[in-house]
Amino acid sequence: GESVGLHLPTLSVQEGDNSIINCAYSNSASDYFIWYKQESGKGPQFIIDIRSNMDKRQGQRVTVLLNKTVKHLSLQIAATQPGDSAVYFCAENPNSGGYNKLIFGAGTRLAVHP
């Protein structure tokens, strides 16, 4: 039979507000982390990444924060827009090197209301 799908946590925000999406990762040896955005029916789209020797990295309207002590990652989106509505996944690379697998988190659905 079919597997029961995970119930994704949902973050609902008003257009123009800031959004914060959180993620707990599992492997303390992971040294590279990525946030992906997935729109309905599409593949994961890279947003921003961060290495374990950093605790903050900024992009255009997005900021990723890394707290290695508690194995926590967050994605901040400034001035959230309707086009930001999607499911957001954090992913960790448990080994150094780009050829290794990514381990994805469960995902958070971001719903932006006008």
Added chain:
Amino acid sequence: EPEVTQTPSHQVTQMGQEVILRCVPISNHLYFYWYRQILGQKVEFLVSFYNNEISEKSEIFDDQFSVERPDGSNFTLKIRSTKLEDSAMYFCASTVIQGAGDEQYFGPGTRLTVT
């Protein structure tokens, strides 16, 4: 901007049949991956491929699965005898030479439906 492409976008097959999912990675990338996503669940790693051989595979990637890079551009995933539980979105990804960035670029996916 270069992108990973996948064909077909949707494949319907009967249980027990063989399917081949095709991917064209970004042209200067050397590391290739297949992931799958069962409806409503998270993305799961299947296999990584470098220098014409498998680098790592997950428990999901049993002997019913195989990958191949038959020429300089295509990267394929074959499922020899499909099962109902193989129904999922299958994503191909690729990344550039190690050291130049670890970002994996994903294709749009192939939805596989096994009936």
